Amino acid sequence: MSSGKVLLGLLAGVAAGAALGILLAPDKGEVTRKKIITKGNDYADGLNERVSGLLESVTNKVDRAQQTVEEFVGKGRTKYDELKKQTPNGSSNS
Numbered sequence: 372m373s374s375g376k377v378l379l380g381l382l383a384g385v386a387a388g389a390a391l392g393i394l395l396a397p398d399k400g401e402v403t404r405k406k407i408i409t410k411g412n413d414y415a416d417g418l419n420e421r422v423s424g425l426l427e428s429v430t431n432k433v434d435r436a437q438q439t440v441e442e443f444v445g446k447g448r449t450k451y452d453e454l455k456k457q458t459p460n461g462s463s464n465s
Contacts, residue, residue: 378421386414 393406 382414382418386411389414 389410390407393403393410396403396406398406
């Protein structure tokens with residue numbers, strides 16, 4: 372099971388538990404609705420922060436991978452140019 376599914380399941384469980392706790396509390400309907408909205412906003416903000424952090428992490432990893440590929444391609448071009456200079460007339464003997 373992926374960590375994303377586990378995190379999503381955990382968040383859903385926590386949200387459901389909080390909603391049930393609020394609904395079963397002995398408050399007036401208006402107070403209960405305000406609590407549900409407040410908790411929902413809190414959970415949405417927390418989830419938004421986690422998703423933003425995950426997105427930033429993935430973006431950083433993609434950027435590093437791109438740099439690695441660019442370095443690898445640059446080294447390959449350098450090696451190709453060196454080998455090309457070593458062959459007569461700059462062409463292969465094939």
